[in-house]
Amino acid sequence: MELSHQLLQYLLSGLSTGAIYALIGIGFSIIYNATGIINFAQGEFVMLGGMMTLFLLEALHLPLWAAVPLAVCIVTLVGLGFERLAIRPLRNASPISLVIITIGGAILIRGLAMLIWDKDTHAIPPFSGDEPIMLAGATLLPQHLWILGITVVLISLNKWFFNHTISGKAMRACSYNPRAAGLVGVDVRRMVLLSFMISAAMGSLAGIIVAPLTMTAYDVGIMLGLKGFCAAIIGGMSSGLSTVIGGLILGVLESMGAGLISSGYKDAIAFIILLLILFIRPQGLFGKPESERV
Amino acid sequence: MKFRFKTLASAAALLLATVSTSFAAGTIKIGGLFAVTGPPAFLGEPERNTAKMVVDNINKAGGIKGQKVELVVYDTAGDATKAVQMATKLIKDDKVVAIIGPSTTGETMAVIPVVEKEKIPLISCAAGSKITDPVKPYVFKTAQNDSLAVTKIYEYLQQHKQNKVAILTVSDGFGASGREQLKALAGKHGMQIVVDDTYGPKDTDMTSQLTKIRGSQAQALIVWGTNPGPAVIAKNAKQLGLKMPLFMSHGVSSKKFISLAGDAAEGIKLPSGKVIVSDVLPKNDPQKSALLTYVKDYQSHYKVEGDHFGGHAWDGVMLVKTAIEKGGATPEGIRNALEGIKDFHGIGGTFNFSANDHAGLTKDAFIMVEIRNKDWVIAK
Numbered sequence: 001m002e003l004s005h006q007l008l009q010y011l012l013s014g015l016s017t018g019a020i021y022a023l024i025g026i027g028f029s030i031i032y033n034a035t036g037i038i039n040f041a042q043g044e045f046v047m048l049g050g051m052m053t054l055f056l057l058e059a060l061h062l063p064l065w066a067a068v069p070l071a072v073c074i075v076t077l078v079g080l081g082f083e084r085l086a087i088r089p090l091r092n093a094s095p096i097s098l099v100i101i102t103i104g105g106a107i108l109i110r111g112l113a114m115l116i117w118d119k120d121t122h123a124i125p126p127f128s129g130d131e132p133i134m135l136a137g138a139t140l141l142p143q144h145l146w147i148l149g150i151t152v153v154l155i156s157l158n159k160w161f162f163n164h165t166i167s168g169k170a171m172r173a174c175s176y177n178p179r180a181a182g183l184v185g186v187d188v189r190r191m192v193l194l195s196f197m198i199s200a201a202m203g204s205l206a207g208i209i210v211a212p213l214t215m216t217a218y219d220v221g222i223m224l225g226l227k228g229f230c231a232a233i234i235g236g237m238s239s240g241l242s243t244v245i246g247g248l249i250l251g252v253l254e255s256m257g258a259g260l261i262s263s264g265y266k267d268a269i270a271f272i273i274l275l276l277i278l279f280i281r282p283q284g285l286f287g288k289p290e291s292e293r294v
Numbered sequence: 295m296k297f298r299f300k301t302l303a304s305a306a307a308l309l310l311a312t313v314s315t316s317f318a319a320g321t322i323k324i325g326g327l328f329a330v331t332g333p334p335a336f337l338g339e340p341e342r343n344t345a346k347m348v349v350d351n352i353n354k355a356g357g358i359k360g361q362k363v364e365l366v367v368y369d370t371a372g373d374a375t376k377a378v379q380m381a382t383k384l385i386k387d388d389k390v391v392a393i394i395g396p397s398t399t400g401e402t403m404a405v406i407p408v409v410e411k412e413k414i415p416l417i418s419c420a421a422g423s424k425i426t427d428p429v430k431p432y433v434f435k436t437a438q439n440d441s442l443a444v445t446k447i448y449e450y451l452q453q454h455k456q457n458k459v460a461i462l463t464v465s466d467g468f469g470a471s472g473r474e475q476l477k478a479l480a481g482k483h484g485m486q487i488v489v490d491d492t493y494g495p496k497d498t499d500m501t502s503q504l505t506k507i508r509g510s511q512a513q514a515l516i517v518w519g520t521n522p523g524p525a526v527i528a529k530n531a532k533q534l535g536l537k538m539p540l541f542m543s544h545g546v547s548s549k550k551f552i553s554l555a556g557d558a559a560e561g562i563k564l565p566s567g568k569v570i571v572s573d574v575l576p577k578n579d580p581q582k583s584a585l586l587t588y589v590k591d592y593q594s595h596y597k598v599e600g601d602h603f604g605g606h607a608w609d610g611v612m613l614v615k616t617a618i619e620k621g622g623a624t625p626e627g628i629r630n631a632l633e634g635i636k637d638f639h640g641i642g643g644t645f646n647f648s649a650n651d652h653a654g655l656t657k658d659a660f661i662m663v664e665i666r667n668k669d670w671v672i673a674k
Binding site: 005006009010013017119120121122123125130132139140141210213214215217220223255256258259262263264266267 | 331335336465491492493494496497498499500501502503505506509521522525526529532533534535550553554555556557558
């Protein structure tokens with residue numbers, strides 16, 4: 001097989017994995033911008049999305065079109081509960097304490113998921129069949145198109161929300177300066193709550209659309225969360241396009257690296273990029289040092 | 295002074311009495327070390343369930359030579375340090391005469407020095423060939439060596455006149471051991487490994503590796519790993535339209551793999567213990583009756599299908615039982631009797647132990663199976 005076909009295959013695989021990283025990364029950024037903390041439970045929202053969908057499909061025998069939105073709603077409520085129970089009572093704590101709390105929350109959620117469901121890996125049926133689609137020598141599954149499509153829709157919605165709605169604008173105001181935002185009448189606490197809900201919703205959807213390809217288990221959140229975090233760092237913790245590009249770059253580099261160099265370095269690639277960015281360009285690949293983080 | 299002597303004497307008598315009653319009650323204590331939680335829980339859970347079930351059955355049937363058996367199980371969580379602590383506890387506190395387990399090769403290697411020092415027979419449920427090679431006096435194992443599975447696949451390929459293979463192994467202990475054996479035995483069977491690639495145990499997309507393999511000269515792909523990786527690979531291979539036949543290891547020989555991989559599992563072949571095809575085995579297979587009994591018992595006890603992994607614990611308990619019947623319920627007696635066991639038709643295969651072979655199995659312990667219509671059939 002020609003190298004160009006191989007490269008195209010690596011590119012396509014990388015883009016669909018990258019889209020997932022991007023969605024998770026945006027979840028990190030939204031919470032970071034609203035609260036100044038890194039929510040390490042983000043990966044668990046992703047896991048919950050997949051596991052909850054599976055539960056609704058298998059235990060309650062709901063059809064897919066009902067299970068997916070319902071699972072997203074439930075995880076959004078978990079996000080709400082998480083903020084209420086773990087973050088809000090300690091609003092005056094330092095960001096580092098809050099970050100540690102999110103790590104504890106992640107371990108708790110993971111443990112509960114293991115107890116409620118089980119330790120096994122589970123498969124979710126693909127949304128629309130699994131007949132491969134040929135594309136100039138490379139192949140894609142219909143699920144890849146779902147991933148790319150849903151990512152585009154979500155990113156656009158996200159953009160619209162932050163630029164064209166009162167709540168979105170208020171959240172941006174909080175990210176610039178919470179105190180000033182509070183003074184002009186923005187309810188900062190509500191915005192923090194909202195940020196957790198949006199992040200949980202986006203994370204869970206990412207977990208759902210990727211589950212038919214990669215399968216899901218109680219512990220998938222750790223790695224996906226870390227990769228999403230890398231994407232957010234590359235994008236300079238922006239909740240806009242640069243995190244999306246960060247995720248895509250990460251996905252493509254991983255896939256190319258695994259195909260052309262060695263798959264042993266796949267995860268190493270992600271974390272080397274993370275370290276390099278943190279050392280050299282902590283403001284992100286595209287950010288100017290004093291850039292706006294929205 | 296007289297008074298003190300009296301109390302002492304009566305105390306001693308009392309002590310003696312309790313000791314003798316506990317002997318009279320005659321419980322034989324056997325230890326179990328299984329990774330019931332943690333990453334290898336898919337091994338440890340069926341092993342523990344099976345061991346409990348077999349011991350219950352033995353007791354219901356009147357025990358071993360009239361003595362009841364007590365199974366003391368500890369969870370190692372797949373952690374070698376914990377396995378060592380628990381092994382010490384079994385030996386020092388519970389005073390077991392033999393230990394079944396641990397579930398993984400890493401844990402077993404860590405426990406070996408303890409049992410060798412304390413002279414307690416250990417029957418490991420892990421597969422790594424280094425457990426019994428070189429032979430250690432008190433260490434036996436019931437899981438089939440990886441090399442036997444590799445031999446089975448290579449012989450199958452030889453029969454089908456294919457000699458260029460790609461191997462894709464998981465980067466953990468199981469995969470590393472498989473990779474080592476695949477490479478070591480390739481020459482002997484005239485195999486040429488044209489692609490040698492790995493994937494991480496948590497990887498979720500292997501299309502990059504498979505694309506590389508698709509572009510190579512390989513005639514067959516051998517994947518060495520435990521769920522879920524191989525299921526992802528099966529799906530990716532289907533997506534990429536990979537034409538070459540796909541072989542897996544015995545690490546995925548449970549229905550779980552078929553349910554994870556779905557349609558992508560069709561046509562995949564793998565060497566497996568005979569338990570999953572027990573109902574379609576030829577009548578003259580010496581293991582058939584043991585296999586059918588095990589499958590039926592497990593199904594009625596736990597309402598799920600018994601697998602290959604639980605079978606390792608079945609063999610472990612039954613071997614200890616056989617050894618106690620022959621050599622008595624002491625560690626030394628069990629060890630000596632184990633070494634003399636011949637033609638023991640268990641779940642994992644037909645065991646023939648000797649002073650130089652504490653693994654006891656040949657490649658006939660495996661059978662090549664193929665997945666057809668979401669079920670196992672014997673591969674032709």
